[in-house]
Amino acid sequence: MNWLVPLPVILPLTGAGLALVFSRHPRAQRTISVVVLTLVLMVTVSLVWLADGGPLVVNVGGWAAPVGISLVADRLSSLMLSVSAAVTLCVLIYSLAQGLTDGDEETPVAIYHPTYLVLVAGVANTFLAGDLFNLYVGFEILLLASFVLLTLGGTVARIRSGSIYVIVAIASSLIFLVAIALVYSATGTLNLAHLAERLPEIDSGVRVVLQLMLLIAFATKAAIFPMSAWLPDSYPTAPAPVTAVFAGLLTKVGIYAIIRTQTLLFNDGRVDNLLMVAALATMLVGILGAVAQDDIKRLLSFTLVSHIGYMVFGISLASQIGLAAAIFYVIHHITVQTSLFLVVGLIERRGGSTSLTRLGGLAKVAPLLAVLFFIPAMSLSGIPPFSGFLGKLGLLQAGVAAGSPLSMSLVIGSVLVSLLTLYVIVKAWNQAFWQEVPDDLPESKLIGGMVGPTAALVSLGLALTIFAGPIFAYTERAAVDLRAQTPYIDSVFTRGDRGEGESPDAVNEERGRT
Amino acid sequence: MSTLAAPNLVVVVVIAVLVAGGVYLLLERSLSRVLIGIILLSNGANLFMLVVSGPPGGAPIVGLTPEEAMSDPLPQAMVLTAIVITLGMTAFLLAMAHRSWQLHQHDEVQDDEEDRRIARLAAIVPGVIPDRALPSTLDQEAAEARDETAEILEKPGDEGDAPG
Numbered sequence: 233m234n235w236l237v238p239l240p241v242i243l244p245l246t247g248a249g250l251a252l253v254f255s256r257h258p259r260a261q262r263t264i265s266v267v268v269l270t271l272v273l274m275v276t277v278s279l280v281w282l283a284d285g286g287p288l289v290v291n292v293g294g295w296a297a298p299v300g301i302s303l304v305a306d307r308l309s310s311l312m313l314s315v316s317a318a319v320t321l322c323v324l325i326y327s328l329a330q331g332l333t334d335g336d337e338e339t340p341v342a343i344y345h346p347t348y349l350v351l352v353a354g355v356a357n358t359f360l361a362g363d364l365f366n367l368y369v370g371f372e373i374l375l376l377a378s379f380v381l382l383t384l385g386g387t388v389a390r391i392r393s394g395s396i397y398v399i400v401a402i403a404s405s406l407i408f409l410v411a412i413a414l415v416y417s418a419t420g421t422l423n424l425a426h427l428a429e430r431l432p433e434i435d436s437g438v439r440v441v442l443q444l445m446l447l448i449a450f451a452t453k454a455a456i457f458p459m460s461a462w463l464p465d466s467y468p469t470a471p472a473p474v475t476a477v478f479a480g481l482l483t484k485v486g487i488y489a490i491i492r493t494q495t496l497l498f499n500d501g502r503v504d505n506l507l508m509v510a511a512l513a514t515m516l517v518g519i520l521g522a523v524a525q526d527d528i529k530r531l532l533s534f535t536l537v538s539h540i541g542y543m544v545f546g547i548s549l550a551s552q553i554g555l556a557a558a559i560f561y562v563i564h565h566i567t568v569q570t571s572l573f574l575v576v577g578l579i580e581r582r583g584g585s586t587s588l589t590r591l592g593g594l595a596k597v598a599p600l601l602a603v604l605f606f607i608p609a610m611s612l613s614g615i616p617p618f619s620g621f622l623g624k625l626g627l628l629q630a631g632v633a634a635g636s637p638l639s640m641s642l643v644i645g646s647v648l649v650s651l652l653t654l655y656v657i658v659k660a661w662n663q664a665f666w667q668e669v670p671d672d673l674p675e676s677k678l679i680g681g682m683v684g685p686t687a688a689l690v691s692l693g694l695a696l697t698i699f700a701g702p703i704f705a706y707t708e709r710a711a712v713d714l715r716a717q718t719p720y721i722d723s724v725f726t727r728g729d730r731g732e733g734e735s736p737d738a739v740n741e742e743r744g745r746t
Numbered sequence: 747m748s749t750l751a752a753p754n755l756v757v758v759v760v761i762a763v764l765v766a767g768g769v770y771l772l773l774e775r776s777l778s779r780v781l782i783g784i785i786l787l788s789n790g791a792n793l794f795m796l797v798v799s800g801p802p803g804g805a806p807i808v809g810l811t812p813e814e815a816m817s818d819p820l821p822q823a824m825v826l827t828a829i830v831i832t833l834g835m836t837a838f839l840l841a842m843a844h845r846s847w848q849l850h851q852h853d854e855v856q857d858d859e860e861d862r863r864i865a866r867l868a869a870i871v872p873g874v875i876p877d878r879a880l881p882s883t884l885d886q887e888a889a890e891a892r893d894e895t896a897e898i899l900e901k902p903g904d905e906g907d908a909p910g
Contacts (some may be wrong), residue, residue, distance in 0.1 A: 365824055372831045379838050386845045394858045395777055395842055399855075402784055402835050403772060406791050409828055415793035416821060465858050526865050 233282050237290040237305045239275045239354035240313055243268050248349035255342040262639065264330055265345045269324055269352065273317040276356075279310035284706070287713075287723040289362070289731065297724050297731025298426040301360035306720055307710035308559060309359045312488055314358070315563050318692060319480050319570050320352050322685040326474035326574055329681025343380065351377035351477070358485050358683075362724060364412050364422040367489060371408065371453070375401045379475045379481060380666065382466065389469040397466035404452035405457075411445035418442060425724035428496050428717055443498040447507075454486025457514040460537045464521060467536075468529035468586075472577025479536050480570030484562050487543050491558070494547055495714040507548035508638050515619050515649040517539030522656045528576055528586045531660060532569070535612065537654055539565055541626055542649075548631050555711035557626030560704055563618040564696055568608045571689035575605045578682060579664060583678055584674040588660060593669030598678060602665050607663065607690050609696070613654040619696040625652060627706070757797050764790030777843035777853040781836065788832040792825045 247268030254260040282288060287306035291297055305313070331344070354374025379401070383394035416422055418438055419430040431439055452459040463483070467475050494507075518538025525531040535614040543565070546558025576586060582598050583591040595602040611618035624646065631643040695704060713719045724731050764786045771783025799821035804811030808820035846853040 317811070365827075369827065369831070372835075376834055376838065379835075383842065383845075386849075388849050391842060391846050391849060395780075395839075395846065395855050398835075398842065399772070399780055399784075400838055401840070402832075403787075405831075405835075408788055409788075409791045410794060412824070413791070413798050413821075416795075416824075417798035417800070465861065468860075524868065526864065527860060528866075530860060565763075630797075 233278075234288050234290050235286050236275050236279055236282070237303050237360065238292070240317070240354050241274050241303075241360065243272050243275070244349040244353035248353065251345040251349060254345075259425065261342075261345045263516055265349060265484040266321075266328075268349060269317065269321040270512040272352065272356070273321050276310060276314035276317045279305050280307075280314045280706075283307050283310040284709070287720055289726075291722050291731050294418065294733045295612060296727075296733040297362075298423045298729070300422055300731070300733060302423065302425075302724055302731060303360040303366075304362040304424075304720065304724060306358055306723075307713060308488070308491065309480075310570075311563060311706065311709065311710065312359045312484070313356055314485075315566050316481050317352075319566055319689065320348075320355075320477060321690045322692075323473045323477045323480075323570065323574065324348065326577070326682050326685040327471070327591055328687075329679050330473065330567050330577070331473075332410040344384065347377045347380045350374075351514075352660050353486055355481055359488060362424055364415060364427070366423065368405070368408055368412060370481070371489075372405060374482065374485065375405065378478060378485070382470045382478070382535040384471060384474065393466040396462055400452065400459075400462040404449050404674040407445065407452070408449035411442065411449055414445060415442050423724070424492070425721040426495055428721055431497055432500075436502075439500075442504055443493070443503060446493050446497075446578050447503065450486045450493070451510070452486075454490060454544075455514075455538075455540055456486075456510050457517050457536050457541070459512070460514060460518065460540075463537055464530055464533040466525055467533045468527065472573060472580060476570045476573035476577070479533065479573050480566045483536065483540055484543075484566055487540065487562055490544070491547055491555070491714070494550070495555070496717060496720060499550070499715070499717065505547045505638060507544055508642055511541045511544035511548055512642050512645045513541075514525065514538065514544060515645055519649045519652040519656065523652065523659075526588050528579065528588055528660055528664065529573075530590075531588075531656060532572055535656060536569055538649055538653065538656070539612070541568075542624065542646060545646060546627050549634050549639060550715075551630055551634060552708065552711050552715060553626060553633065554630035555714060556704065556708040557623060557630055558722075559707040559710055560619075560626060560700075561623035562708075563703070564611070564623045566691070567689060567693045567696060568598065568611050568620060571608045571686060571693060572605070572612065575601065575608070575691060578604070578678060578686060581676055581682070582674075582678055583664065584676075588663040590670060591664040592667035592674075595665035595667070597669060597673065600683065601678065604683070604686055604690055605661070605665070608693055609657045611693055613657050615654070616648040618699060619693060619700060622697065622700045622704070633639075673716065754797075757793065761794050761797065762789050764793065775854045777839065777846055777855065780855075781839050781843060784832075784839065785836060788828070788836075792828055792832075795821055795825050795828070 247264050251261045251264050254264065279288070283305050284307060287304055290303045292301040292303060295301070327702065352376050354370055354377055357373060358367055358370030361370050368436065379398050382397055383390045396576065418434050419427060421427055421430060448459070453523040467478055470478065515538050518534050518536070518541065522531050522534035522538060525534060543558050543561050546554045546561060549555070578601055579591065579594065580586050582601060583594055585591055607618070611620040614620045614624045627646065628643050631639045633648070726732055768783045768787030768790055770785065771779045774780055774783070800818040803817035804815045806816040843853045
C-alpha cells in the first residue's frame with residue numbers, strides 16, 4: 233500500500249492545475265477542490281491506519297534512499313496529515329459558502345482554489361518529507377501559497393500585514409537554507425535517516441550549531457517567543473477561512489519539524505533547557521498579549537502564540553509521555569484553533585464586527601453560534617472534560633515526572649497560562665455573547681453552508697475528547713517509535729545502508745570530505 | 747585536491763559582504779530596500795551553499811570528466827532549486843511593493859494601528875473602553891510614523907514620477 237504515500241501531495245497539486253485550467257468556471261473549480269480534498273482525507277485516514285503497522289516509505293523515482301528522495305509516512309506524519317486534511321476540507325467548504333453569499337467580492341475565485349490546493353500540497357509535502365531539502369521545498373510551497381492567500385484582494389490592511397509576514401517568512405527560509413548547507417557540508421547527506429546515523433559521529437560543537445540553526449528557522453515558523461511577534465500582526469487581517477487554516481496548520485508545520493529534528497537528528501537533549509525557557513516565555517508573553525486585546529481575531533492570534541508554548545514544553549521534556557502529550561496537544565490545537573477562527577468568521581457576519589466593544593448579546597440573537605464558540609473555547613482553556621484538558625493533563629504529568637526545577641516551573645506556568653486563557657475567553661464571551669444587543673446589529677442570517685463545516689470541526693474536537701484513549705495510545709506509540717529512532721531508519725534503509733530502488737554501488741565511490 | 751578543497755578567501759569575503767548588506771537592508775522600512783536586501787541575502791546563502799558543500803571540480807557528467815575530478819552535483823541541484831524558489835518569492839515581494847506604491851504613494855511598511863491603539867490605551871487611560879473617535883488621530887500618527895525615505899523622496903518636488 234506504499235503507493236498511497238505520495239498521494240496527499242500529488243492529488244492537490246493535480247487539482248491545483250485543473251482548477252487553474254477551469255479558472256473561468258467557478259462551479260467546476262469548486263467541484264475539483266472538494267473532490268480532491270475529500271480524496272486526500274480518505275487517503276490520509278487510511279495512512280493513519282496503515283502506518284500503525286510501521287512507517288511506509290516511498291523512494292521517489294525509484295532511486296534508493298540516501299541518493300534519491302524518500303517520502304516517509306510514520307505514525308506522527310500520518311496523524312498530522314489526516315488532521316490537516318480534515319481541517320482543510322472543512323475550511324474549504326466554509327469558504328465556498330462564504331464566497332457564494334458574498335458574491336466573491338473579497339476572494340477572487342480564479343486564484344483562490346488553485347492556491348488553496350497548493351497550500352494543502354505544501355503542508356502534506358512537509359509532513360512526508362524524508363530529507364531536509366524536501367522539507368525546505370515543502371515549506372516554500374506552503375509559504376508561497378500562504379503569501380497569496382494572506383494578501384487576497386490586495387487591500388491596504390492586507391498589504392501591510394502581508395509584507396511583515398512575507399519578509400519574516402523569507403528571512404527564516406534563508407536561515408533554513410544556510411542550515412541545510414551547513415548540515416550537508418558537515419555530514420555529506422540530507423536524508424533524515426542517513427543524518428540520524430551520521431550526526432552522532434561529528435564533533436558535538438558543530439552538532440549544536442546545526443541544531444540551533446535549524447531550531448531558529450523552525451521556531452520562526454512556529455512562532456516561538458522571541459520570533460513570535462509577526463504572527464498576531466499578520467494573521468487577523470486575512471479573510472476568516474484563510475486565518476483559520478493558517479492558525480490551525482502553518483505554525484504546527486514548524487512544530488512538526490521541531491519534533492522530527494529533535495527526536496530523529498538531535499536526541500542528545502542538549503538544548504532541552506533552552507527549549508523549556510522558550511516554551512515558558514512563549515506561553516506567558518502570548519497570553520499577556522491576549523489579555524490586552526479588544527479585537528477577537530487578534531485575541532485569538534495571541535492565544536495561538538501562547539499555546540504553541542505547550543507543545544514546545546512537551547517536546548523539551550523529551551520523555552515518552554511528554555512527546556505523546558505534545559503530539560496529542562498538536563492534534564487538539566489544530567482542530568480547536570481552526571474552529572474558533574471559523575466561529576469568529578460567523579460572529580463577524582452576524583454581529584457585524586470583531587471588536588469586542590461593538591459586539592454584544594449574541595447568545596440571545598444566535599444561540600447556536602454561542603454553543604459553537606463555547607465548546608472549542610472551553611477546550612482551548614483546558615476545562616474538563618474537553619480534549620484541551622486531556623492534553624494539558626498529559627503535559628503536566630510529564631512535567632512532574634521530569635521533576636527538574638525548570639520543568640516544575642513550567643508546570644506552574646502552564647497552569648497559570650491556562651487560567652489566564654480562561655480569563656481571556658470569559659472576557660470575550662462576556663463582551664460578545666452577553667451584554668445588551670447593540671442597536672446597529674446587521675440583518676444578516678447565518679448560512680447553513682458556513683455553520684455546517686464549523687459544526688463538523690467542533691464535533692471533530694469533541695470526538696478527540698471522546699476517543700482520547702485510543703488517540704492518546706496512538707500518539708504514545710508514535711512517541712515510542714520517535715524516541716527509538718530505529719523504526720524510522722530501518723524502514724528507510726531496508727537493505728543495510730540503502731533503500732529500495734535503483735542505486736549503483738555508490739557506497740565505495742563516496743568521496744572523502746574534510 | 748587538497749589545495750582545491752580550501753574555499754577561496756575572495757568568495758568567503760563576497761559572501762560576508764552579501765549577507766551583511768542583506769541584513770542591513772532587511773532592517774529598513776521601505777519594501778524596495780527590503781527586496782534588495784533579500785536578493786543580496788539569498789545570493790549570499792546560495793553562494794555559501796556552493797562553497798561549503800565540497801571542493802570544486804569538473805562538470806559531473808559521466809564520460810566528460812573522470813569520476814575523481816567531478817564536483818558534487820547535489821549541492822548544485824539544490825542551489826538551482828533555491829534560486830528558483832527565491833526568484834518566485836522576490837517576484838511576489840516586488841508585486842507587493844508595487845501594490846503598496848499604488849495604494850500609498852510610498853512602499854513603507856506601516857505600523858500596526860490596532861497595536862498602537864492598544865499601546866495608547868494602556869499608556870493613557872487604563873481600564874477605560876475606547877471610544878470610536880480614536881482612528882482619525884491614528885491616521886495622523888501612522889502618517890507621522892513614516893521614516894526618512896519619504897522625506898527624501900518628497901524633496902525633489904515633482905509630483906509625477908518621483909523615484910528612479
